[in-house]
Amino acid sequence: MTKYQPKEFEESIKQLWEKEKVYLTIDLPAGRQGHRPSAIDSKKMYCLSMFPYPSGAGLHVGHVRIYTGTDVLARYFRMKGYEVLHPMGWDAFGLPAENAAIKAKKNPMDMVPNNIANFKRQMNMLGLSYDWSREFATTDPSYYRFTQWLFIQFFKMGLLYKKNTPINFCPSCKTGLSEEEVLPNGTHERCGKMITKKDLPQWIFRITTYAQRLLSDLKGLDWPEGILTMQRNWIGKKEGINITYKVVPPDPVSSSLPTSARALRAVGNPGTAATRSTGVEITCFTTAPVNFGMTFIVVAPEHPLVKKIMDGRIKVSEAERKNVIEYYEKSIKKSDMDRQAEGREKTGIFTGLYATNQVAGWDVPVWVSDFVVGHVGTGAVQGCPGHDYKDFEFAKKFNLPIIRVVEGKNGDRSQIERMDQIVVKGMKGKMMNSKFLDGLDFAEGLEKTMDYIEKNNWGKRVASYHLRDWIFSRQRYWGEPIPMVYCESCAKKEVSWWTTDEGKAFQKEYQNISKADQTIQKEMGGWFPLVEQDLPLKLPYVKSYEPTDTGESPLSAIDSFKNTICPNCGGLAVAETDTMPNWAGSCWYFLAFPFWNKEKANSKLEIQNLKSIENFKVQISNSSWPPVDWYLGGAEHAVLHLLYARFWVKALQDLGLLSFSEPFLRLRNVGMVLAEDHRKMSKSYGNVINPDDVVAEYGADALRIYEMFMAPFNMEISWSTKALQGGYRFLNRIWQLFHTPDKIKGDTEDKQVKKLVVSLHRTIKKVEGDVAQTKYNTAIAAMMEFLNEWEKGTVGLSYSEAKKFLQILSPFAPFIAEHLWRDIYKEKTSICISSWPAVDEKQLVASEIQLPVQVAGKVRGVLTISASAPKEEAEKLALLDEKIKKHIGENKYRSIYVPGKILNFVLSG
RNA sequence: GCCCGGGUGGUGAAAUGGCAUACACGCAGGACUUAAAAUCCUGUGACUUUAAGUCGUGAGGGUCCGACUCCCUCCCCGGGCACCA
Numbered sequence: 001m002t003k004y005q006p007k008e009f010e011e012s013i014k015q016l017w018e019k020e021k022v023y024l025t026i027d028l029p030a031g032r033q034g035h036r037p038s039a040i041d042s043k044k045m046y047c048l049s050m051f052p053y054p055s056g057a058g059l060h061v062g063h064v065r066i067y068t069g070t071d072v073l074a075r076y077f078r079m080k081g082y083e084v085l086h087p088m089g090w091d092a093f094g095l096p097a098e099n100a101a102i103k104a105k106k107n108p109m110d111m112v113p114n115n116i117a118n119f120k121r122q123m124n125m126l127g128l129s130y131d132w133s134r135e136f137a138t139t140d141p142s143y144y145r146f147t148q149w150l151f152i153q154f155f156k157m158g159l160l161y162k163k164n165t166p167i168n169f170c171p172s173c174k175t176g177l178s179e180e181e182v183l184p185n186g187t188h189e190r191c192g193k194m195i196t197k198k199d200l201p202q203w204i205f206r207i208t209t210y211a212q213r214l215l216s217d218l219k220g221l222d223w224p225e226g227i228l229t230m231q232r233n234w235i236g237k238k239e240g241i242n243i244t245y246k247v248v249p250p251d252p253v254s255s256s257l258p259t260s261a262r263a264l265r266a267v268g269n270p271g272t273a274a275t276r277s278t279g280v281e282i283t284c285f286t287t288a289p290v291n292f293g294m295t296f297i298v299v300a301p302e303h304p305l306v307k308k309i310m311d312g313r314i315k316v317s318e319a320e321r322k323n324v325i326e327y328y329e330k331s332i333k334k335s336d337m338d339r340q341a342e343g344r345e346k347t348g349i350f351t352g353l354y355a356t357n358q359v360a361g362w363d364v365p366v367w368v369s370d371f372v373v374g375h376v377g378t379g380a381v382q383g384c385p386g387h388d389y390k391d392f393e394f395a396k397k398f399n400l401p402i403i404r405v406v407e408g409k410n411g412d413r414s415q416i417e418r419m420d421q422i423v424v425k426g427m428k429g430k431m432m433n434s435k436f437l438d439g440l441d442f443a444e445g446l447e448k449t450m451d452y453i454e455k456n457n458w459g460k461r462v463a464s465y466h467l468r469d470w471i472f473s474r475q476r477y478w479g480e481p482i483p484m485v486y487c488e489s490c491a492k493k494e495v496s497w498w499t500t501d502e503g504k505a506f507q508k509e510y511q512n513i514s515k516a517d518q519t520i521q522k523e524m525g526g527w528f529p530l531v532e533q534d535l536p537l538k539l540p541y542v543k544s545y546e547p548t549d550t551g552e553s554p555l556s557a558i559d560s561f562k563n564t565i566c567p568n569c570g571g572l573a574v575a576e577t578d579t580m581p582n583w584a585g586s587c588w589y590f591l592a593f594p595f596w597n598k599e600k601a602n603s604k605l606e607i608q609n610l611k612s613i614e615n616f617k618v619q620i621s622n623s624s625w626p627p628v629d630w631y632l633g634g635a636e637h638a639v640l641h642l643l644y645a646r647f648w649v650k651a652l653q654d655l656g657l658l659s660f661s662e663p664f665l666r667l668r669n670v671g672m673v674l675a676e677d678h679r680k681m682s683k684s685y686g687n688v689i690n691p692d693d694v695v696a697e698y699g700a701d702a703l704r705i706y707e708m709f710m711a712p713f714n715m716e717i718s719w720s721t722k723a724l725q726g727g728y729r730f731l732n733r734i735w736q737l738f739h740t741p742d743k744i745k746g747d748t749e750d751k752q753v754k755k756l757v758v759s760l761h762r763t764i765k766k767v768e769g770d771v772a773q774t775k776y777n778t779a780i781a782a783m784m785e786f787l788n789e790w791e792k793g794t795v796g797l798s799y800s801e802a803k804k805f806l807q808i809l810s811p812f813a814p815f816i817a818e819h820l821w822r823d824i825y826k827e828k829t830s831i832c833i834s835s836w837p838a839v840d841e842k843q844l845v846a847s848e849i850q851l852p853v854q855v856a857g858k859v860r861g862v863l864t865i866s867a868s869a870p871k872e873e874a875e876k877l878a879l880l881d882e883k884i885k886k887h888i889g890e891n892k893y894r895s896i897y898v899p900g901k902i903l904n905f906v907l908s909g
Numbered sequence: 910g911c912c913c914g915g916g917u918g919g920u921g922a923a924a925u926g927g928c929a930u931a932c933a934c935g936c937a938g939g940a941c942u943u944a945a946a947a948u949c950c951u952g953u954g955a956c957u958u959u960a961a962g963u964c965g966u967g968a969g970g971g972u973c974c975g976a977c978u979c980c981c982u983c984c985c986c987g988g989g990c991a992c993c994a
Contacts, residue, residue, distance in 0.1 A: 226914060227913090298994095373994090377994055464994090466993065729933095777922080777932085781932035852928040859927095896975080902974095
């Protein structure tokens with residue numbers, strides 16, 4: 001008897017697949033001949049794993065899990081007759097690569113190809129069925145030229161602007177840092193010193209203009225419910241109202257009073273906006289306009305009103321101006337850590353100004369406090385301390401009046417003194433102290449207030465989103481250069497791209513979708529995209545690319561890169577030196593695989609082809625492969641990557657390049673693979689498992705089977721070498737069976753054989769159903785169960801039925817399946833492209849089933865009975881059972897009968 | 910504090926309203942072997958000496974003929990966000 005020794009055949013099987021090009025995909029819809037021309041009319045299935053960053057460490061066993069999971073799908077659908085696209089590429093730009101290269105004192109450009117070669121070797125070793133002819137890395141100039149081209153289109157649409165934005169900066173290392181390099185306690189992960197913020201001009205994506213569509217389109221996606229919820233919460237839509245309040249000057253009567261007394265003084269006094277005014281307004285966003293209980297306004301330190309007070313455009317007393325300046329300086333310097341240390345303890349300062357609450361008809365004092373956040377809502381809140389916890393804390397701290405306008409539990413109308421008395425939006429209660437609203441339900445009262453405010457033109461209902469615009473600049477070397485040029489002389493002449501002929505034509509063509517309003521056009525004056533035919537704007541190969549001590553991009557130190565000419569006027573101009581973030585390449589890679597041709601894309605001819613951009617547009621918009629049918633990846637990308645990619649697809653749809661609005665129809669998460677000690681695998685713990693070692697000892701199939709079998713696909717697992725050996729044993733037993741002639745030569749007329757065949761077909765059906773739900777663990781368990789039955793029985797399967805078992809095994813363990821397929825069955829074409837065995841449904845209809853019988857809810861017996869037997873028959877049969885009879889005893893009973901499921905005798909006395 | 914996961918044998922887990930613990934690991938005993946490894950066979954939730962049975966899916970309550978599964982209250986573990994108006 002030969003032994004199962006995967007080492008002896010896995011390598012040659014791998015070469016066979018390569019030689020026979022079994023994974024090549026045809027191009028849709030152009031219909032170039034693939035290996036199965038007849039499949040051109042069949043349904044398509046685009047199966048994609050989130051592509052990896054090719055690190056120097058090689059594949060992690062976690063990678064093996066996700067890529068095998070997608071591979072099982074791809075292999076299954078191929079055999080089911082679908083035309084399958086299953087590509088792989090490399091997300092090679094970004095911080096990890098750059099930092100690794102800095103450490104190794106190499107240029108990432110030199111390191112990345114080696115890492116890719118190693119990843120690719122390991123993937124082939126695992127038998128992953130990729131169509132490598134479509135491979136690319138986001139760092140290939142032939143790829144990132146299009147990333148840059150897309151950037152330019154988004155710029156033209158008015159989706160990008162430049163603005164001073166704080167970046168993380170380490171004063172000790174003199175370097176700009178990304179979010180992930182800053183530890184939660186506000187220190188730099190490498191040197192341990194506190195980081196600070198530094199203002200630098202940054203490219204910003206106006207993702208917020210798509211907030212509503214990003215929210216609405218979630219409906220109808222076949223994604224895990226938890227991920228959908230997280231996306232919804234991230235976008236965070238809130239319906240409310242913006243109310244505009246007129247700011248009135250300090251009250252001359254009370255100007256001699258101390259600040260605290262003056263802050264209180266106005267409340268309850270008649271509103272004075274009609275007679276006095278500073279000409280300034282404050283707009284507050286609120287979801288609960290409880291205006292009859294509103295006793296103050298608080299603005300964020302970043303609010304424009306604060307600037308106006310500080311520079312004297314609004315007159316307040318000198319003492320109050322000083323207070324405001326002091327408070328501003330202090331709060332602007334506060335790091336997140338300081339603010340956390342303060343906890344919920346409120347700070348703030350009275351500005352000396354008032355505003356008129358027109359609804360209630362009184363003035364309220366205006367305060368500044370950093371519990372109000374500049375970028376949330378309008379950066380100003382109306383204080384209603386009886387009906388908001390934070391407002392309550394603030395009012396308590398500064399002794400501001402608290403007015404109850406909604407009854408509490410059991411009609412409580414008492415003065416609000418404690419937190420637990422507060423009635424907030426969503427609670428029940430009747431309105432009080434609210435004039436025309438008195439007696440209404442709280443929710444109704446809010447609606448009425450909003451109607452009233454809108455009718456008087458004091459405010460407007462709006463939706464506010466938690467989602468913020470997306471900072472797209474990185475002051476780093478290892479990213480796509482941003483293909484933009486700034487021309488100071490054009491800027492001075494107030495020339496923007498949209499005032500050029502090209503820009504005007506674009507505006508006209510895309511007037512319905514363009515977001516390039518007057519503000520954007522003005523702000524972006526002097527900025528011009530590179531001439532599209534000149535792309536790619538190549539990242540220069542340089543010796544030194546470490547982050548600079550000014551926080552600026554390393555490219556800014558390279559004169560030959562920085563100094564350029566203006567695409568508009570031809571004069572001297574400055575090239576943008578920031579690069580794009582890691583997300584850029586991954587935002588559209590799934591759109592590139594469908595038409596990518598590795599050889600062609602990288603040929604000199606193609607790169608010099610002036611029409612290549614036009615070709616690109618045609619290819620990206622004509623392919624019928626996208627959207628992605630199955631997208632598999634880790635839950636850590638639940639928000640950012642998925643949201644960004646969805647955003648780009650919507651923008652491209654608006655540009656007319658795509659005909660669909662969502663990139664990923666089905667999403668499934670893969671759980672992490674932890675080490676045997678339940679910790680993350682890490683060199684420092686010495687608990688890393690290398691797939692190379694595992695394959696060398698047990699073969700690729702055993703590794704695949706183990707990772708698919710150990711737990712549901714989306715659950716976290718800890719590595720277990722013992723359990724891996726179980727997978728190996730399973731394959732070994734299959735090997736032995738196929739080398740035991742009696743087990744694959746059953747007589748098809750034999751009753752025992754027929755029974756075994758029924759079990760096989762049941763298994764085929766189970767595997768089909770489970771694979772389509774990514775329930776790989778139970779699919780494998782079903783095959784194991786069948787194997788046990790087959791092994792233990794005295795008869796075998798017929799030669800042709802046994803073959804079907806190999807076929808259903810092949811998506812999970814392709815090497816052994818292919819080997820036996822060719823060795824035992826002498827097949828000449830690959831099992832990968834054979835047709836999935838048809839289930840003989842007729843055989844599966846069982847004439848008799850095992851029916852559990854309960855007495856008073858407890859199982860007391862099992863009947864062998866026809867699945868469709870009538871109740872009378874089942875009952876009669878059950879009562880023949882001594883044990884059942886005994887448990888019923890002398891009791892009266894009635895019975896519940898669900899045919900095929902259960903018979904339950906319910907006792908009644 | 911809020912949001913998202915999760916809690917079932919010694920272990921990974923199965924069952925999504927109908928026989929709780931499939932499948933696998935581990936363990937124990939046995940076979941084969943000079944021996945070990947490998948392989949095969951048998952057993953394996955707890956309690957009850959045996960039998961017959963009782964209990965049992967984080968805790969408590971509810972709905973139902975029937976609940977791991979649905980509803981309510983709470984506890985614990987993991988992840989994320991956090992003064993979000």
